[in-house]
Amino acid sequence: MIVMNQNSNSSLAEGGVLEAPKRTLFQENWSLFRKNRLAMAGLVIFVIFFIIAVGGFFLTYGRNPAFDPALVRLQEKLRPPLSKPNLETLRPEELPRLGIYLFGTDDLGRDVFSRMLQGAWVSLTVGFVAVGIAVVIGVFLGAIAGYYGSSRVRLGHLLTSVLLGWGVIDLLTVFVTVLRGRGGIDIFLGRIAVDTFMVLIGAGIPTFLIRMGNSKGRRPIPTGLSVLFLNLFSVDVLITGLIDIMLCFPSFFLILTVVALLPPSIYTIMAVIGLTSWMGSARFIRAEFLSLREQDFVTAAKALGVSDWRIIFRHMVPNAMAPVLVSATIGIATAILTEAGLSFLGFGVPPPNATWGNILSSGKDFLFDAPWLTFVPGFAVLVVVLAFNLFGEGLREVLNPKLKERH
Amino acid sequence: MLPKDDLLLSVEDLKVFFHSDGKVARAVDGVSYEVREGETVCLVGESGCGKTVSVLAILGLIPRPPGEINEGKIFFKGKNLLELDEEGLQGIRGKEISMIFQEPMTSLNPVFTIGDQIEEAITTHDAVEKDETGRRTIDLLADVGIASPEQRMSDYPHNLSGGQRQRVMIAMALACKPDLVIADEPTTALDVTIQDQILHLFRELKEKRHMALLYITHNLGVVAEIADRIHVMYAGIFAEVGTVDQIFRNPCHPYTMGLLASLPSRARKGQTLYSIPGAVPDPAYKPQGCPFHPRCTYVQESCRVEFPEMCDFGNHHFARCPIIYRQKKGN
Numbered sequence: 001m002i003v004m005n006q007n008s009n010s011s012l013a014e015g016g017v018l019e020a021p022k023r024t025l026f027q028e029n030w031s032l033f034r035k036n037r038l039a040m041a042g043l044v045i046f047v048i049f050f051i052i053a054v055g056g057f058f059l060t061y062g063r064n065p066a067f068d069p070a071l072v073r074l075q076e077k078l079r080p081p082l083s084k085p086n087l088e089t090l091r092p093e094e095l096p097r098l099g100i101y102l103f104g105t106d107d108l109g110r111d112v113f114s115r116m117l118q119g120a121w122v123s124l125t126v127g128f129v130a131v132g133i134a135v136v137i138g139v140f141l142g143a144i145a146g147y148y149g150s151s152r153v154r155l156g157h158l159l160t161s162v163l164l165g166w167g168v169i170d171l172l173t174v175f176v177t178v179l180r181g182r183g184g185i186d187i188f189l190g191r192i193a194v195d196t197f198m199v200l201i202g203a204g205i206p207t208f209l210i211r212m213g214n215s216k217g218r219r220p221i222p223t224g225l226s227v228l229f230l231n232l233f234s235v236d237v238l239i240t241g242l243i244d245i246m247l248c249f250p251s252f253f254l255i256l257t258v259v260a261l262l263p264p265s266i267y268t269i270m271a272v273i274g275l276t277s278w279m280g281s282a283r284f285i286r287a288e289f290l291s292l293r294e295q296d297f298v299t300a301a302k303a304l305g306v307s308d309w310r311i312i313f314r315h316m317v318p319n320a321m322a323p324v325l326v327s328a329t330i331g332i333a334t335a336i337l338t339e340a341g342l343s344f345l346g347f348g349v350p351p352p353n354a355t356w357g358n359i360l361s362s363g364k365d366f367l368f369d370a371p372w373l374t375f376v377p378g379f380a381v382l383v384v385v386l387a388f389n390l391f392g393e394g395l396r397e398v399l400n401p402k403l404k405e406r407h
Numbered sequence: 408m409l410p411k412d413d414l415l416l417s418v419e420d421l422k423v424f425f426h427s428d429g430k431v432a433r434a435v436d437g438v439s440y441e442v443r444e445g446e447t448v449c450l451v452g453e454s455g456c457g458k459t460v461s462v463l464a465i466l467g468l469i470p471r472p473p474g475e476i477n478e479g480k481i482f483f484k485g486k487n488l489l490e491l492d493e494e495g496l497q498g499i500r501g502k503e504i505s506m507i508f509q510e511p512m513t514s515l516n517p518v519f520t521i522g523d524q525i526e527e528a529i530t531t532h533d534a535v536e537k538d539e540t541g542r543r544t545i546d547l548l549a550d551v552g553i554a555s556p557e558q559r560m561s562d563y564p565h566n567l568s569g570g571q572r573q574r575v576m577i578a579m580a581l582a583c584k585p586d587l588v589i590a591d592e593p594t595t596a597l598d599v600t601i602q603d604q605i606l607h608l609f610r611e612l613k614e615k616r617h618m619a620l621l622y623i624t625h626n627l628g629v630v631a632e633i634a635d636r637i638h639v640m641y642a643g644i645f646a647e648v649g650t651v652d653q654i655f656r657n658p659c660h661p662y663t664m665g666l667l668a669s670l671p672s673r674a675r676k677g678q679t680l681y682s683i684p685g686a687v688p689d690p691a692y693k694p695q696g697c698p699f700h701p702r703c704t705y706v707q708e709s710c711r712v713e714f715p716e717m718c719d720f721g722n723h724h725f726a727r728c729p730i731i732y733r734q735k736k737g738n
Contacts, residue, residue, distance in 0.1 A: 150472065229485035296513040301509075303466055304579065306526050318518045 032398045039394020045387035051072055053124035056117030066097055069118040070352045073109035078370045080104045081112075104363060104372045115354035119377065123356040123384065126270050126339040128333040133274025135328050138281025141239050143312050143320075145282070146289020149236035156205045156228030163202030167195045241285070243279045251276045255338065256347060264350045269342060273335050280331070283323045288320035322399035330390035333385040340381050356381050414482075415587055415619050416442040416465070416504075421479035423460050423469060425690075432690040434460045436643035437478070442587060447613065447620040449630045451666070455687050458623045461640075462589050465641035466504060467496040481588075502532040505580040511572035515564040521548075521575045522560030528582035546692070547578040550615075552608055570601035581612065589621045594629060606632050625628040627670055631655060636723075639663050642688055642698040643716075649724035659718075659726035659735065661703045697727070705730050 033039060059066045075089045081104040085095055096102075096111050103112035174188045174195070185192075205228060255272050261270045292298060293316075301311050342348035343357025351358065356377040363373025423435040435457040442448045450458045463469050464623075465481055465488060481488040483504065488496070498616040508514045516524060525544045535543070541560075548556030564572060573593060580588055590609070594602040610633055613620055624630060630651070631636055635645065637654045639647040639662065647660040656736070658664045665683035685702040688694055694701055700710040707730055717725045718732035 205649070296508050296510050297516045299468065300506075300508055300514040300576070300579075301516070302468060303500055303506040304582075305497045305502055305531050307497060313514050319516070 005361070007109075009105060012029075029398045033394055036394045038390045039397070042387040042390030042392075042394060045383060046391055049384050049387065050124065051242065053120040059120040060114055060118040060121070065114075067111065067114035067117055069114040069354050071110060071114075073105070076101075076105055076109040076282065077107050078105060078366060079109075079369070081372050081376075082097060101193060103376045104370065106359070106370070106373055107366060108170050112359065112373065115359055116356070116380060118354045119356040119359060120380070122266060122349055122353065123336045123339060123381075126266065126273065127336045127388075129270040129326050130273035130277065130335040130339075131331045133271065134278040134331060135281050135324060137275070138283075139285050139317060139321075139324065141242070141278070142282035142285025143289055143317060145236050146286040146314050147293060147308070147316070149234060149290070151235050152231040153233055153235060153238055154228060155230040155232060156209050158232060159228070160205045161199045161204050163201075163205075167198035167202060169200070171195045181404035206207045231284035236286075239282070243282055246276070246279050249276075252338065252341070255342065256345075259342060259347045264347065266353070269339055269348055273338055277331060277335070280327050284323040284327060285317070285320050288323065292316050292319055301378060323396075326396040326399060329395055330389055333388035333392070336388075337381065337385055340377075413444045414441060415444050415484065416621070417482045418461070418465070419480045419482070421461060421464060421481065422477040423457075423473050424477050425473045427473050430691040433643055434474075434690050435464070436480065436693075438638075438640070438643070438645050440638055440645070440648070442619050442621055444619055445613070445617050447622060447633050447635045449634040449637045450623045450640055451627065451630055451637060453625060453626065453687050455690070456640045457643040457690070458625075458640055459591055462506070462591060462621060462623060465589065466506060467491070467493075468506075475595075490711060496503075498532075501528060501580075501585070502583045503585050504587045504589065505583070505585040506589040506591065507573075507576050507580045507593045510596050511569050511576055512596065514576055515572055516652050517564055520561050520563055521567070522562075525560075525575070525582060526578050528579040530684070532583045543582070544578075547582060548575070550581070550602075550612065551575070551578045553578075556729070569597055570604065573597060573601075573605055577605075577608065577612070581616070581618075584616065585618060587619045587621060589623075591623045592625070593622075595626070602629070602658050609633060627666060640664070642693055643690060643723075644698065644727065645701065646728075647726040647736075648717075649720075649726075650722075651722075652714070652723040653722065657720075657724075659720050659724065659731050660699075660728045661705045662699050662733065663726070665704075 030376035033043075057066075060069050071094060073090060073094055076086060079085075080103050081102060083101050083103065083104065084099070087095075089251065096113075100112070101111055101113065103116060106115070170191065174191055178185050178188065208225070215258055256274055258272045258276075259268065262272070298311060298315065300381055301315050306315070339348060339355065342358065343355045344361040346358075346361065348357050349355045359377040360374055360381075363370065363377070418441070419439050420437050422433070422437050423437070425432040425434055438457075440448065440450075440460055440581050450461065452458050453689065460469065460474075464476055465483070469476060469489065476489060479489070483499065488499065491499070515521065519527075522541075522544055525547055526540045527722055529540050537575050544560060545556045548559060550710055553559050553571060553574055559567075564575075567575065573596075577593075577655075592656075593609075594605050597605065606629060609620065609622075612618070620633075622633060634651050636648070636650055639654065639660065640675045647658065649655065649659075654663060658667055662683070665681070668681040669678055669683065683702055688698060688701070694711075696712050697703070697710045697715045700706045703710065705728070710730065715727045715729055717727050718729055719725055720732070720735070
């Protein structure tokens, strides 16, 4: 009876009645991932950290927060962890919300637990936003380099970007100067005219190139303008060159320099870390694209009339994201570490905002009197960075088919 | 020539060259053919003789560089496709001419469900409502013979067998009701029973939708099943052109004869299977004169020097072999 059933099923296989147990790619990867205990531990810590950071933001934010990280109680300074507050010297609103100083207090009597909560949010946002910026830039440039790699950059293209870029930036500068009231619009008329001219020429060149490119040599190109068609180098050379140049700088010192020049704020830190760490994802995406470009499904999508941008960002990028996802996870850990390092050196998020780095930094002066001031933030950084790295490693093993068989 | 009024596609003297390391590979070296409405035209030939390149050129899918269309015109409904820009071509691809590829295993995007991919094929060209797209997707899947299409829509390509994937590819190609479907060896990667099912599906769909089919294969058995007219291709040129009957009953080019002789058949059971001696020439180093002459059993002195003309054997049956022509007409 059973045998007969099997036979009737297999004869229908082509018709699609016999079905393998259906599992999505996510379910398959998840079951693999769950077998990796260290990676699971990383994920659990990551989730806890995420909840604490988001909760910490709401608990420490606003005019009258539940946990005030900036509340100074000079009479309660350098209290050890778990110590009870002195009820006689404090006003009721100055009492810690938990009833005890969970992580002690610092040299100004501020509650370290509240400051850690605020710092967790800073670390989380810096990590995610910086890596977000890096991934967006990296994916974009890597995709362009991989997909259009062999196309040539023409002199016209280069002229366009220089003219357009210069014109627009100079116009903006003039605009800002006038808006700030540092001079009337009349002194700048000449400059505005030159800038507008540059923008118009800059915008005109690509239109010309496209029109001439479409006609495919049926119309003769006017002499003199043919110099715009001079091939300089390929798109790939341009972008990989940019990547190599960026990689030449020791990134921490590049960040230090940039941060020293810009006004200190959490947003500057995010932007600077993001702008200096996109090279890895760009390389991964480029490498993936070089092989994906030759795949049949890309040709098939082209044959369906799908546009290039859609092919790149809808069809190819999702197929190329696996290594980027892994490097981004580890990149978040690196970004958190970089932010802590910058804050420790005093270049990071300015006081009074607390971050793990500057709690650590101010704690080092009391290393022997109040070791919890360095231990608590230091341990937090260690655990979070380790968790992200373990999680990233676990992802790598799941997403890389060559490593799948090891467990 | 046949009447022109129902002409859909006409390729005139197409030449596609590939440049690499200073060499020029003449992959397609001057072919002309026509496809009429509702007709099935087959391009037959060995691997590497330029079949695929000659149809990729129609949709502007030749990678440039290294490829380059040197000469020729491709008229589709009176428009020269070679003069269209990328945007114009995108409007044609998938909408009026669509293509099915050889490898169903790799022609679908592994990260999207088949429903998503068919819906994309529809929405790329037709602005339709969301539920309308869903309905059309289910209809298409049912049309290509996929059982329980509603459930299948949410399947990923890796859930499907090779034959089912090829059916999905066909559904995608048919999504916008094209007038011409180009099928590039759609059954080569499938096993024989599935191959037969897919061929039946093609015939059925062609009748139902009145579309033309340009079918590329190296399998003469397949050709006999579905073709109206056959173009036998060798080294970038057409060796012989004719109907199924003309080609199979009265082959007039030594290459066609060789191909037919190398078909396994029951009648010659036990004998060694015939094979044409030699191999297809490297498209960068084609022999002078007739490109087939080093492998030809009818070769004469003139074949080594002169490029043969297309000879008219009557009833739109052409072959590029003056030697056979003289023999047949002499009789």
